[in-house]
Amino acid sequence: MMKPEKETKNTKICPVCGTRVSENATRCLVCGTQLTTTASQKSTSSLSAAKGAPEIRLKLPVAIVLGLVFVALLGGLVFVLLQTPTETLGAAAPAENTPTPTATITLTPTMTLTPTPLPTWTPLPPIEYVVKNTDYCSSIAALFGVSVQSIIRENNLDANCTIKEGDVLKIPQPTPTPSPQPTSTTAATAESDCQTITITVEAGWTLSSIAMNYNVPMAAIREYNRMSSDVVREGMSLVIPLCERKPTAGPTPTATPAPPYPAPNLLLPRSGAAFNAATNAITLQWASVADLRENELYRVTVEDLTAGNGIVVVEYVQDTKYILPSTYRPLDATPHIFQWSVTVARQINSGSSNPIYELAGYESEKRVFSWMGTGNAVTPTP
Secondary structure (H helix, E strand, O other): OHHHHHHHHOEEEOOOOOOEEEOOOOEOOOOOOEOOOOHHHHHHHHHHHHHOOOOOOOOHHHHHHHHHHHHHHHHHHHHHHHHHHHHHHHHHHHHHOOOOOOOOOOOOOOOOOOOOOOOOEEOOOOEEEEOOOOOOHHHHHHHHOOOHHHHHHHHOOOOOOOOOOOOEEEEOOOOOEEOOOOOOOOOOOHHHHOOEEEEEOOOOOOHHHHHHHHOOOHHHHHHHHOOOOOOOOOOOEEEEEHHHOOOOOOOOOOOOOOOOEOOOOEEEOOOOEEEOOOOOOEEEEEOOOOOOOOOEEEEEEEEEOOOOOOOEEEEEEOOOEEEEOHHHOOOOOOEEEEEEEEEEEEEOOOOOOOOOEEEOEOOOOOEEEEEEOOOOOOOOOO
């Protein structure tokens, strides 16, 4: 009877199938269950067998992945929890049906300032002036600080500004004076009072030909078009002031003469030039002094200083040159010295049959040139 107790004491029971095995056995011979020899393992195995839960073992990479998934789920849950109160509050706001106060804008009436009328420039009446014997339009204009054209327009004079002693002229004020009371009257400019036409320059036209065609001085065309020279080009637009037209020629015996013109500047031939017997004609040239009037011409004086009788040639021309013909060439075989000069002359009577001229400017310098004779002089028979 003692032997069985000893065997029982040296054996152990398989926790799975209940088979009794040796105390030192590590595996059940019936079910193959792994057996442990420590008391703690026996207790754990007994507890696991009692519960019937299998043992789960995870590898390290799988465990890391599962940990990351768990952290992501936890973060998403926290985000949802943080957003939920705001959305709930926003959704619950309409349910409260609380009216939102709206700011009311009250318009304040703005005062409209009435503009104060400013005083306009009202020209003063013109000044009356009695023409004296020594007065010219230019001297009167310089005396009152106005232009000659303004005197012509104010008094309805001709383009030459013909005046005589005793005439009463209306001189416009040079500077308008502001009136103390506002007025709606505006002073019209001088250009607006002048009738003008606009033309287009064609091929072959010159400023002088345009001025002659419309009977308007070249200076007036340059002034209205702000031209710095007399050059015009094809296709160029020009404004022709018809109010500046020259008057028709008429008797002006009592007209006050214009200021004297400056001395013309002689161009050719140069002083001391020599011409041989083969020269049939000599051209004398000089620069223009101004736009001459219809009754004004250049007076050319040529004197043969060598001839004993002192032959003097006086010619009146409109151009700025004069051709000394061969008829004035010496007949003897010696060179003759000629002296020439130019000045401006004005016709003082009417008609062209017997014109009478007076000097209207300063005389130019006197130049000399020599001209060889032909040697065909006739020897008088004793």
